[in-house]
Amino acid sequence: MPTSYAVLDSGILLATVQTETYTEQARTLINQLDEQQVQMIAPVLLRYECVAVARKWVYRELTTLEKAKIALNILLNYPVTTVLDDSLLNRAYQLATELDRPTAYDAHYLAVAERYQCDFWTADERLYNAVKGKFTRISWIGNIKA
Numbered sequence: 001m002p003t004s005y006a007v008l009d010s011g012i013l014l015a016t017v018q019t020e021t022y023t024e025q026a027r028t029l030i031n032q033l034d035e036q037q038v039q040m041i042a043p044v045l046l047r048y049e050c051v052a053v054a055r056k057w058v059y060r061e062l063t064t065l066e067k068a069k070i071a072l073n074i075l076l077n078y079p080v081t082t083v084l085d086d087s088l089l090n091r092a093y094q095l096a097t098e099l100d101r102p103t104a105y106d107a108h109y110l111a112v113a114e115r116y117q118c119d120f121w122t123a124d125e126r127l128y129n130a131v132k133g134k135f136t137r138i139s140w141i142g143n144i145k146a
């Protein structure tokens with residue numbers, strides 16, 4: 001069993017399979033976590049987000065159907081432990097309220113990080129800027145030197 005955990009949002013994993021602004025930083029982070037034997041963990045929502053975005057890439061003609069299928073296969077096979085239970089759902093709602101977030105999607109990641117007392121890495125700079133003063137375990141991928 002790993003001694004430490006890190007929560008990663010879907011944006012970080014997605015950046016590893018489709019070239020984006022922070023692709024190198026995302027790959028660096030995942031390699032560092034692997035070397036340090038840190039277990040990646042996330043709400044089950046992560047898997048749905050990966051499927052949704054892979055489909056969006058094809059629809060917007062950012063990639064081919066075949067490449068999206070390959071990328072999705074890689075994403076769904078990342079060694080990420082996913083978490084889902086009613087207490088997590090309730091805590092995500094509570095955090096979204098406390099942090100004055102318009103939706104509770106991102107708060108699910110925060111709730112997992114809080115539960116496992118670990119860092120939450122996000123590719124969402126707006127989320128990072130909005131909650132960093134109130135949720136100190138949040139880190140933004142853009143701060144990694146690749």
